[in-house]
Amino acid sequence: ILSFKRYQIFFLIIFASFLFKLLLLGFNLQYDTSADLIYKIFEQQKFNQYKLYSYIALAFSKVFDNYEYFLILLNIILGSIVIGLIFLILSEISASVGTIYLTTLFTLLYVPLNLIEILIRVDTLFFFLLTLSIYFGIRYMNNQKKTNIIYFCSAIFLLCICRESTLYLLPLFLTFTIFGSEKKILSSLLLIGVTLLTSSYLSNLN
Numbered sequence: 001i002l003s004f005k006r007y008q009i010f011f012l013i014i015f016a017s018f019l020f021k022l023l024l025l026g027f028n029l030q031y032d033t034s035a036d037l038i039y040k041i042f043e044q045q046k047f048n049q050y051k052l053y054s055y056i057a058l059a060f061s062k063v064f065d066n067y068e069y070f071l072i073l074l075n076i077i078l079g080s081i082v083i084g085l086i087f088l089i090l091s092e093i094s095a096s097v098g099t100i101y102l103t104t105l106f107t108l109l110y111v112p113l114n115l116i117e118i119l120i121r122v123d124t125l126f127f128f129l130l131t132l133s134i135y136f137g138i139r140y141m142n143n144q145k146k147t148n149i150i151y152f153c154s155a156i157f158l159l160c161i162c163r164e165s166t167l168y169l170l171p172l173f174l175t176f177t178i179f180g181s182e183k184k185i186l187s188s189l190l191l192i193g194v195t196l197l198t199s200s201y202l203s204n205l206n
Helices: 003-024 035-042 051-063 067-092 097-109 111-118 123-142 146-162 164-180 184-205
Strands: none
Touching: 003 067, 003 097, 003 111, 051 067, 051 123, 051 146, 067 097, 067 111, 067 123, 111 123, 123 146, 146 164
């Protein structure tokens, strides 16, 4: 699949996924208020281990009166992008055309992934960042440009801020990158830098 055509299909998949998810919900974005969690974030300024999502929720509350509605809308948009990223990942690893489209379709039709998007929880954001990290990691393995490793490290950093337990996976990412990369020194230094930066950032927040 040519790169230009691939990204055309990518955006088409996102659009189709977004429409499908809205149709599945009957265009009625009902939500679980998660009142206790929201109260702790907004009233008591307690940010739990899912700090990135907490900050996003706080920012939305400052901009929108009905911020829960827009958080659910954000979840649906991120969930739609995940479906597109699945397509890009399979394309990057040169899967067969049938495998690419069937896997993308089955992921879209997987009901639990769709239902979890109507919950004001970190899961959709985490799954989006995890999928994005995998995509940029594979892309860097295929094309070891400096921009690709920067994208990869940025996604990993956001993933760790999203869910702090991801820090324990960084050695795995480091090993994967070192053995799969020709630019081993650059990759190692950048990922070690991400580890130290993330640890320092989270320690200061705590």
